[in-house]
Amino acid sequence: MMVFPLFWFLFSTISSTLPTQANTFPPCNETEKHALLRFKHAPYDSGNRLSSWSAHEDCCEWNGVCCHNIIGRVIELHLQNPCLLDYGELSCITSNFSLGGKVSPALLQLEFLNHLDLRLNEFGGAPIPSFLGSIRSLTYLDLSDSSFGGLIPPQLGNLSNLRYLILGGSNYFSTSKQEPPSLYIENLHWISHLSSLEYLAIPSLKYVNFTSLTFLFVTRVNQLNGQIPECLGQLKCLKSLSLDFNSFDGPIPSSLGNLSSLAALYLFGNRLNGTLPSNLWLLPNLVDLVIGNNSLLGIVSEAHLKKLSKLKGLDMSSTSLIFKVKSNWVPPFQLEHFWLIDLSNNQISGNLSGVWLNNTRIYLNSNFFTGLLPVLSSNAIVLNMANNSFSGPISQFLCQKLNGTSKLETLDLSNNDLSGELPQCWNSWSSLTHLNLGNNNLSGKIHDSLSSVLSLEALHLQNNSFSESIPSSLRDFTSLDLLDLNGNQLLGNIPDWIGELTSLNVLCLRSNKFTGEIPLQICRLSSLIVLDLTDNELSGFIPKCLNNFSLMAAIKTPDGLFTALQYSIFEIYVESLMLMTVGRELEYKGILKCVRMIDLSKKIVRMTSLLSLDLSMNHFSGEIPQSLASLTFLNRLNLSYNHLRGRIPLSTQLQSFDAFSYINNAQLCGSPLTKNCIADDESLSMEAIEENEGFEMPSFYISSMGLGFIVGFWGVCGALIFKKNWRYAYFQFVYYMGDWVYVVVATRLNWFVDNLRGL
Secondary structure, three states, X not given: OOHHHHHHHHHHHHHHHOOOOOOOOOOOOHHHHHHHHHHHOOEEEOOOOOOOOOOOOOHHHOOOEEEOOOOOOEEEEEOOOOEEEEOOOXXXXXXXXXXXXXXXXXXXXOOOOOEEEOXXXXXXXXOOOHHHHHOOOOOEEEOOOOOOOEEOOHHHXXXXXXXXXXXXXOOXXXXXXXXXXXXXOOOXXXXXXXXXXXXXXXXXXOOOOOOOOOEEEEOOOOOOEEEOOHHHHHOOOOOEEEOOOOEEEEOOOHHHHHOOOOOEEEOOOOEEEEOOOHHHHHOOOOOEEEOOOOEEEEEEEHHHHOXXXXXXXXXXXXXXXXXXXXXXXXXXXXXXXXXXXXXXXXXXXXXXXXXXXXXXXXXXXXXXXXXXOOEEOOOOOEEEOOOOEEEEEHHHHHOOOOOOOOOOOEEEOOOOEEEEEXXXXXXXXXXXXXXXXXXXXXXXXXXXXXHHOOOOOEEEOOXXXXXXXXXXXXXXXXXXXXXXXXXXXXXXXXXXHHHHOOOOOEEEOOOOEEEXXXXXXXXXXXXXXXXXXXXXXXXXXXXXXXXXXXXXXXXXXXXXXXXXXOOOOOOXXXXXXXXXXXXXXXXXXXOHHHOOEXXXXXXXXXXXXXXXXXXXXXXXXXXXXXXXXXXXXXXEEEOOOOEEEEEOOOOOOHHHOOHHHOOOOOEEEOOOOOOOOHHHHHHHHHHHHHHHHOOOOOHHHHHHHHHHHHHHHHHHHHHHHHOHHHHHHHHHHHHHHHHHHHHHHHHHHHHHHHHXXXX
């Protein structure tokens, strides 16, 4: 009977101490609130991110502040600049709400602070505050990509509870447009005191014995060089080693093969050479192996890969490794990672007919693969098999039965030996945004069924044998940024509806059989930066409205304007284009958005950044516009094989090109052509003389002369009539001049007579 009252007493006591429903958590500590308010006024807050930090509000409710739900003390500060990570593009887009200036030592009063994140801010090269080493409660410290510079304070070695230390950063996501300041370490001995450290990202690499380390990320801030230390092989707990985008050289140390716990090895983008250590293939837990873009060599066979049963990601691109396996080989692993099966730019050969590719991003381009195109899983997002020797009908690949709805966004099969007509099974590929089938042996018409792929942003069908006209279904591609139909046998007029594709940045119709005039509707394409209509049978005049191509004149353009042409940091596929410049065909890749080529405007003087103008092999007539002389950046001009006439405008720019730029224009004359324009000038002068001989003076001039005579006559005679003294002076002058003339004539006459008598 005594037990029940005891339980009731305890329950009542505990209930009375619990917070009410209206106040679930205790308010923040007043001392810590005032400390945070002092911290708020130290940094420069351009985006008012700390505007919620008010003295009238509970600091546990402030943005970026996390408190303990029992004691109400501040335990975490999340003050990183907001960053959006888009899984599809893997591009981190930082906002303009950076903190800057000074980090206040008021943080020292946050006794329970264990998490401090200041990444992706702008502290303008200021040193990392040494007082951070006195916040002993810290377990997580991230200062990456915040433009800190100078010596990393060794006082950070006092943070014995620290598990995550991130001081460097890739600088991919820095908001600064300037070169980030450098951090450096004089002595790494202090890191040995961080006995709890599990994750380390630093801008330098020297060996320190901290055996608890599981993640080592050495950033590319200082472009580290030299050989990778052998002593890294002693970090037995290491699970991830990232040394990519530095300048390490020499061979991969064999000691890395002793890291039995290693799951991820990232060595991409260094200067490593030699062969791969044999024990690297024996790592039982290896999941990601990224060694591309190095000078590694040797043969990778089935025997090397048979132990890597957990492998999910593999990148051996841009190396000299030879991948030698049988066509029927079944790997012991299944690659899954979104970017990782990259064997591009190697010397790998083999027949891939019937091979099933079940990966999301596949890069097999620039090798020696042969046979029919492989079978593709519906999970694939990017498939790049350009620059190989695949053959057979394209329809066999495009009309294959998929195991679900295709997610493919990028398909590049260019520069192969594929043949046949384009099939009508595009419904299975509705997610495509980039399609490149250029430089193959495809033929027939471009079917209207292609309109099923309305999300297309870039379409390459160049250098095939497509015939007939451009299908009207292409007018529905409102998102199209690039259209390349060069080098086919397309007929008819350039369609008027081409002006409806207002997103177009690049339009290439060179070397076809288009006839008629350039449609005026093309002037609506104000976003064009590349226009190539050469080597067709076009006629008529150049439309004056083409000065609407405003981006042709822009040297700098807003970011994000050329989304289909941009180079993405993490994405390996880059849009490219072959263009005729400086007399030869060149590939523009990665910098395509910077190209300004071709404009046909008679007001071309506004296109100040135009580099190349090619209107050759058409039927353009009339004179060369004088405005061409103002294109000071022009380094290539080709107006040959047209019907241009008259004098080539005189300028340093136009006369700097050789005669081949103007040949086969029968009525064109002047430098640099050998035909001069003197005869034309003479004929013009004769015409002017003949015109003057038949010239009739207008009646206006006759009446004006008569009026002038009358005014002048009466102006003199009237004065003589009404002014007596003027009249006397005038007649006296006349008599004097008469006498003078009489004397001179008489004297001369007498002298002449006397001389005549003396003969």
